[in-house]
Amino acid sequence: MKLARFCAGLLIAFVSPSLFAADPDPNPNPNPNPDPQVIEIRLGSYYIKPEKVTVKVGQPVTLKIINEATMVPHDLIIAAPEVGIDVRVDVPAGKTGGANFTPGKVGVYEMFCDKKLLFMASHKEKGMKGVLEVIE
Numbered sequence: 001m002k003l004a005r006f007c008a009g010l011l012i013a014f015v016s017p018s019l020f021a022a023d024p025d026p027n028p029n030p031n032p033n034p035d036p037q038v039i040e041i042r043l044g045s046y047y048i049k050p051e052k053v054t055v056k057v058g059q060p061v062t063l064k065i066i067n068e069a070t071m072v073p074h075d076l077i078i079a080a081p082e083v084g085i086d087v088r089v090d091v092p093a094g095k096t097g098g099a100n101f102t103p104g105k106v107g108v109y110e111m112f113c114d115k116k117l118l119f120m121a122s123h124k125e126k127g128m129k130g131v132l133e134v135i136e
Contacts, residue, residue, distance in 0.1 A: 036060040036100070043067045043074040043091060043113060046123060051130040057106050063099045067091040074123065078111040078132050085109060085132070103134040 037059055042049040043066065055061050067074050071093050078087040084104035091097040112129040116122040 034059050036062040038062045038064065040064045040066065041076060041111075043076065043128070044069050045072070046126040046128045048076070048111060048113070048128055048130040052133060053111070053130070054133045054135060055103060057103050057134050057136060060100065060102045063087065063089075065089055065091050065097045065099065067093055067095055067097075069093045072115075074113045074115055074128070076111060077114055078109055080107075080109045083107065083109075083134075085134075087111075103132075106134050106136060108133050 037055050039053055039055065039061060041053065041063055063076070065076050073090065073092050075090045076087060076097075076099070078085050080086070082105075085101050087099045087101060089097040089099050109132045110129060111132050113123040
């Protein structure tokens with residue numbers, strides 16, 4: 001009888017702490033601050049290269065925006081503030097700009113240049129546009 005009580009006591013001593021231990025996270029994130037996705041975008045005479053950029057939802061993005069034009073200023077606009085993407089960067093001719101954001105929702109978002117000379121079509125209307133695709 002004493003042996004049975006002793007064994008029961010040992011069992012309770014070793015098992016009961018595990019009953020009160022916290023459950024492991026069912027969705028552990030080994031890297032809570034992932035490195036940013038660095039994307040280079042080139043602007044020029046009515047083009048944005050690449051025309052399609054793909055990034056991951058929830059992961060920070062750093063855009064390096066290069067204006068390859070020698071005389072014409074451009075800008076890059078990606079307007080989706082409701083999902084954490086609100087980019088408007090003016091880049092003078094021959095210069096470089098940048099932007100940072102973290103996309104909060106999967107989807108496809110338009111990027112374009114809205115510069116325009118008086119009485120002429122806008123750069124976007126002349127084909128200076130592309131898409132930002134946010135994936136899982």
